[in-house]
Amino acid sequence: MIERISQFIQNQGISVRSFEQSISASDGMIRRAINNKTDIQSKWLSVIADNYPHLNLEWLITGRGSMLKETPQPLSLPTINYEYKGAPYYNVDFIGGFDLVLNDQTINPDYYINFEPYNKPGVVWCNITGHSMEPELSNGDYIALKEMTDPVQYLPYGEIYAIVTESYRTVKRIGKADQKDFIRLIPTNKSPEYSPQDIPISMIQKVYAVLGSMHRLF
DSSP: OHHHHHHHHHHHTOOHHHHHHHTTOOTTHHHHHHHHTOOOOTHHHHHHHHHOTTBOHHHHHHOOSOSBOOOOOOOOOOEEESSSOSEEEEEEEEESSOOOOOOOOOSSOSEEEEOGGGOSTTEEEEEEESSTTTTTSOTTOEEEEEEOOSOGGGSOTTSEEEEEESSOEEEEEEEEOSSTTEEEEEOSOOSTTOOOEEEEGGGEEEEEEEEEEEOOOO
8 A cells, every 4th residue: 555655646746745744644654654665554544535535545445446536527418409419309298197199290300409328329309298207207307218119018117118109198107007918107296186097008009218307408
């Protein structure tokens, strides 16, 4: 460990004495340890960590990883464009309820949303309306979707999906129904006006995994 302390001091471009002063160590304590190749007492680790928060303590103690903590890159804000950058946005509402809607899918996207976590093949953006999935998904949110090709009955229960039938689109958490060949659609909102509903699997035309959401930003 003392060898790694020596490496860190050199990396910082400071003298050993300056390092000793920064951690309030006695004059020559670190220098003697470096020269004699003896480790310092563990109590100094917390002092070093407090004075050098960018130092990776796991590296200092074990030698694993990088010397310095990685600075997290700020997440870029989503932007819209008409240049095919990102995932396409379609002006289609998925109802956070069971209201009837028209299923005239838009052929061409209105624009593209460039938001790095969701710039993946097969991902599309739509909207959710209604309140049955609050507080997880709010009325007017953009939702990132990806179509699932597995049969509905084999999809993981407990996850949120966008369901398309001939009569409506809805976003719900799915669960196991009591009846065979049915699936249970479960709202998040615990208000009495919202309740789980079992529907025949045969009604379902398409299923999309809800990958994420964001509030309206544009």
